[in-house]
Amino acid sequence: MSKMSHINVIEKYDEHRDAIHHLLSSILSCFADAKMFEQNQQELSEQLKSLCDYYPFISLLYLLDAKGKQISMNVPGSYFKHSPQTGRGFDRSKRPYYLLAANSDSVVITEPYLSSVRRELCLSATIKMNNDDGTTKGYIVLDIDLAATISFLTGDSKRIHFDPYFKAVYSLIVVGLFSVALLLLYLAGKECWEVLQTLLSSEEGKLLPFGVVIYLTLALAIFDLGKTTLEEEVLLYKDILRHSSTRRTITRFIAAIIIAVSIEALLMIFKSALKESGEYIIQAVWIILAAGFLLLCMAVYVYLGSKAEALLLKRKNHKDS
Template identity: 70%
Template structure:
């Protein structure tokens, strides 16, 4: 379960755009205060950290004057420390969060963009602050870590905390599977060498190579299972709330099993046929039939799962 790629973040953002905008609007409406323009750096930091205790996805705070010039240094939250508190005096009048805020009295939220500070996808929410006489005092801007905000909305923040431990456990299991596959490969190689020796030595009976094929097939199946586990649970990001991710994982695991069982059934047929044990061929045929039924069941699962997800997405879009 790796970190969300930018593609995954954008995809989830499109699904939860309205809810995210509502959340950020309520946060900044309650947080923004004209008194912030009179506070020093330490006071701003303390105020931001108190906000982050409830909303840990807020990464940065800064203040702009009426002309879009930054009048405070960047204030990082306690969860997203920046290497230096910079930004004071920078002209941000050409930035979307300033232009949008100056055009309305409400909270505005930008589209996602790549943060120059943290190199992560983020968005900015801002609000124009006016004085009693109606003149513009400035603009308050909050930078939001988009991936963390989406995890917060989905209630996934606590699972992300334990994710490194999950990765260690899955990596240990995968390592064990790879060791077993390597052991079977070595045994298969040893059996193959014995067959080669019996072929080159005179007056020796040539061994039937079914043992070698069985060892190599098992090694292939176990290696493929370990590879699938490594990709699905360690290297790739998997959104457990999205049905397509779960369906992809189940499909890959069942496919590995189907391939391994099919090969074993064919080997049984060849072995029984060559050894004159035709009465046992029916057992292998039953295994092939069971494999075919498993393949049909997998196809039905994938089809119904995709239709169910399409219906859910349709309902979400309508609401």
């Protein structure tokens, strides 16, 4: 399963916006101290490290003077050590977080934006610190990794660490499925060559092509299963907390099975027609009925699942309003 795309992150942010803002406001309110403006870079790093032990989604800390000029280097969080320690002397007076904080005495939080340092969606939480005489001493800014914050709030942080292992296992399974599909394609090619060497006018020759079709059908079903597994579990992001993601995966797997079963029924009907004995016609009818029943069950599942999700969304919107 891949990481969240920017669209996924924005959607999740919209769902949990109030909780995220409340959390960040409480963190910065407790963490901010006017003494930080007298601390050196090492002291700031140690102080931020202690905060990151509890809140690992914090990516950067830096200080601004009263005019919005950065007076400290970027202090990276414990899990973002690759971030460059630059920034001192940069003019941040035009940035949204400075403009918002300049007109407020409480914590202000920006809307999501693309970080110029990490190239990931982030939020900036800023608080203005005043001198004893009421003048502005400066601003403390915390940059927050938005995707990591959402994972922290939804209890998904630990599972993310296992994602590479899950992907590796799924990738091995997909390689195995594709290998079997290639083997079946080879057997289909070999069978096709034998058909070309057989007298097609004989009764035996009429049935030989069905061996090729059977190999190709199995290869199609197995390849489609491997492709679905690769897309759903390795390449695409899947929100396991949202029922629509599970419904999408189940629907794709069931659809692949229905296609394979339907083709098998069609082959049995053709065999019966060629033999003119009706030997397989009853079995073919039962397989067609089974495929139709699977299709009906899938339709009911998709319909009920979408209705349930719509009701949950309606209830959530009603609570928010």
